[in-house]
Amino acid sequence: IEAKGRRAEDRIQALAAGLEESSSIWQEVRWVYIETPVMGVNAKALRDQAIVVGIIRSFLWRNGLDNSMVDNGTWKKGVLGNGHASKEEIAAYAQKMLKVPTDQPQDAHDAACIAAWGYNNVPQEVANV
Amino acid sequence: IEAKGRRAEDRIQALAAGLEESSSIWQEVRWVYIETPVMGVNAKALRDQAIVVGIIRSFLWRNGLDNSMVDNGTWKKGVLGNGHASKEEIAAYAQKMLKVPTDQPQDAHDAACIAAWGYNNVPQEVANV
Numbered sequence: 001i002e003a004k005g006r007r008a009e010d011r012i013q014a015l016a017a018g019l020e021e022s023s024s025i026w027q028e029v030r031w032v033y034i035e036t037p038v039m040g041v042n043a044k045a046l047r048d049q050a051i052v053v054g055i056i057r058s059f060l061w062r063n064g065l066d067n068s069m070v071d072n073g074t075w076k077k078g079v080l081g082n083g084h085a086s087k088e089e090i091a092a093y094a095q096k097m098l099k100v101p102t103d104q105p106q107d108a109h110d111a112a113c114i115a116a117w118g119y120n121n122v123p124q125e126v127a128n129v
Numbered sequence: 130i131e132a133k134g135r136r137a138e139d140r141i142q143a144l145a146a147g148l149e150e151s152s153s154i155w156q157e158v159r160w161v162y163i164e165t166p167v168m169g170v171n172a173k174a175l176r177d178q179a180i181v182v183g184i185i186r187s188f189l190w191r192n193g194l195d196n197s198m199v200d201n202g203t204w205k206k207g208v209l210g211n212g213h214a215s216k217e218e219i220a221a222y223a224q225k226m227l228k229v230p231t232d233q234p235q236d237a238h239d240a241a242c243i244a245a246w247g248y249n250n251v252p253q254e255v256a257n258v
Contacts, residue, residue, distance in 0.1 A: 009198075016187050037176050043168040047179045050166075054183020058145050069138075 008048050016055045023063065032060055032067035033118035035075070035110070066123075072110075075117035137177050145184045152192065161189055161196035162247040164204070164239070195252075201239075204246035 001022060003014035034056060037049035053069075060067045077083035080093055087106055094100040094109035098116055130151060132143035163185060166178035182198075189196045206212035209222055216235055223229040223238035227245055 012186075013190060016190050020191065037179075039172040039176075043172075043175060046172060047166050047168070047175060050176045050179030051183035051186065054180035054185075055187045056183075057141075057180065058184045058187040061142060061145055062149065 012048065012051060012055070015052060019056065019059045026063060026065060029065055031118060031122050032065055033070045033075075033114050033121075034067060035114055036069045036071045038072060070114065070117060070121075075114050078117045078121065079113045141177065141180060141184070144181060148185065148188045155192060155194060158194055160247060160251050161194055162199045162204075162243050163196060164243055165198045165200045167201060199243065199246060199250075204243050207246045207250065208242045 001015055001018040003011040003018060005011040005014055034053055037046050037053055039046065057067060073083035076085045076090070080089060082089070085093075087109075090113055091100075091106065091109040094104075094112040095102055098112040100109055100112045130144055130147040132140040132147060134140040134143055163182055166175050166182055168175065186196060202212035205214045205219070209218060211218070214222075216238075219242055220229075220235065220238045223241045224231055227241040229238055229241045
């Protein structure tokens with residue numbers, strides 16, 4: 001979902017609306033892992049990230065989609081063996097092992113690795129379905 | 130909405146579910162002001178507050194309820210004349226001027242002042258309806 005707008009406020013509202021229109025892509029989804037908003041960046045960025053996470057979780061719960069949060073250190077350690085893996089290492093892994101096209105942005109490489117982590121860490125009750 | 134649970138994670142999910150059941154109380158509402166999550170507290174508290182704000186804004190937008198954010202310094206300045214008003218000053222004002230019962234918690238006193246601020250700062254297009 002691409003949300004345009006000059007102000008973060010406008011982009012957040014557009015994203016919330018776009019998400020409601022996206023129901024068809026969730027058919028086969030069994031569990032969603034969301035990266036925990038990162039501490040250490042500035043507080044305003046953390047706040048906006050967390051508001052977006054709240055909007056997404058609201059959408060997922062209302063649509064019966066189980067979801068949980070995972071810290072970036074946890075998925076990096078689990079997938080790459082190093083909780084402090086660099087952007088370059090993540091992109092290289094995603095391209096080689098997860099077949100993410102090289103022209104994709106860093107967020108897509110991160111997301112592929114988070115999905116790979118989730119695939120290997122899905123709660124037992126889901127794995128057994 | 131009271132959401133119980135040992136973990137913040139459980140309380141947040143319960144709150145999201147409770148909000149969806151609350152539609153009947155919103156009939157007369159024209160605009161909702163939400164206090165911007167406060168910087169300066171610890172990052173985890175800020176993150177959880179902001180996730181809750183995202184869940185609430187998602188609910189409000191989906192139900193056609195206009196809403197915006199207001200910093201605590203802004204509403205304190207507007208209502209009490211002092212952007213750094215103390216908890217005691219806020220409670221005293223809310224009890225005397227806004228008739229909030231004295232047995233209410235600080236959050237209720239804050240909320241009454243935010244509502245008072247909103248009443249005096251509602252966007253022109255709403256005020257003219």
